[in-house]
Amino acid sequence: DQQVKQNSPSLSVQEGRISILNCDYTNSMFDYFLWYKKYPAEGPTFLISISSIKDKNEDGRFTVFLNKSAKHLSLHIVPSQPGDSAVYFCAAIRGNTPLVFGKGTRLSVIA
Amino acid sequence: DVKVTQSSRYLVKRTGEKVFLECVQDMDHENMFWYRQDPGLGLRLIYFSYDVKMKEKGDIPEGYSVSREKKERFSLILESASTNQTSMYLCASRTTSGRAHEQFFGPGTRLTVL
Numbered sequence: 001d002q003q004v005k006q007n008s009p010s011l012s013v014q015e016g017r018i019s020i021l022n023c024d025y026t027n028s029m030f031d032y033f034l035w036y037k038k039y040p041a042e043g044p045t046f047l048i049s050i051s052s053i054k055d056k057n058e059d060g061r062f063t064v065f066l067n068k069s070a071k072h073l074s075l076h077i078v079p080s081q082p083g084d085s086a087v088y089f090c091a092a093i094r095g096n097t098p099l100v101f102g103k104g105t106r107l108s109v110i111a
Numbered sequence: 112d113v114k115v116t117q118s119s120r121y122l123v124k125r126t127g128e129k130v131f132l133e134c135v136q137d138m139d140h141e142n143m144f145w146y147r148q149d150p151g152l153g154l155r156l157i158y159f160s161y162d163v164k165m166k167e168k169g170d171i172p173e174g175y176s177v178s179r180e181k182k183e184r185f186s187l188i189l190e191s192a193s194t195n196q197t198s199m200y201l202c203a204s205r206t207t208s209g210r211a212h213e214q215f216f217g218p219g220t221r222l223t224v225l
Contacts, residue, residue: 006153009151031212032212034212034213036216038148041120041218041219041221042218042219043115043201043203043216043217043218043219044154044201044216045216046213046214046215049210049212049213089153089154093212096142096161096207098144098156098159098169099212099214101153101154102153103151103152103153104153104154
């Protein structure tokens with residue numbers, strides 16, 4: 001049973017526009033939610049996180065929104081740049097258990 | 112900066128060979144993890160370790176074993192490599208204090224089993 005779901009395998013956005021990546025989860029006990037970015041042939045790198053007690057966290061061009069009642073989070077990238085083209089993984093954690101990852105969304109930013 | 116290193120970036124092995132993938136972290140992290148990444152399947156957890164000498168099975172441990180004799184080193188062992196173990200293998204570590212939810216990944220090992 002997949003606890004963290006990213007239903008869009010891919011997304012294409014024009015440079016300068018907003019990219020919105022979505023993630024749904026089923027376990028209401030998760031404490032933190034994270035987004036990782038992965039380029040081909042490299043390990044994932046941490047992008048941004050949000051505590052389950054918050055509904056928004058912002059870091060530069062990246063903002064994560066959490067809607068606990070809908071068990072949904074989203075990552076907004078504004079403005080999108082070609083260097084943002086990568087696979088984005090949503091992840092969630094409860095306590096000291098391992099991160100649970102979604103299957104990823106491949107973002108392509110077109111110049 | 113946290114540094115997680117993996118012994119090889121690319122590896123080619125033959126079916127039936129014993130394969131060792133090594134991971135070392137330099138930040139005194141307690142927890143370490145091994146994942147594999149396959150297209151369309153995301154990151155799947157193979158094994159993890161909360162501390163030295165400790166190991167726990169993840170979601171897909173079959174065909175793998177691990178060793179953690181020192182805190183900084185976590186090894187993944189493929190006892191008898193098979194073609195369905197061709198994959199990108201990713202090691203990660205994290206602390207149990209502070210921002211304990213963040214995991215730091217190594218660069219990955221692309222393993223091909225022929």
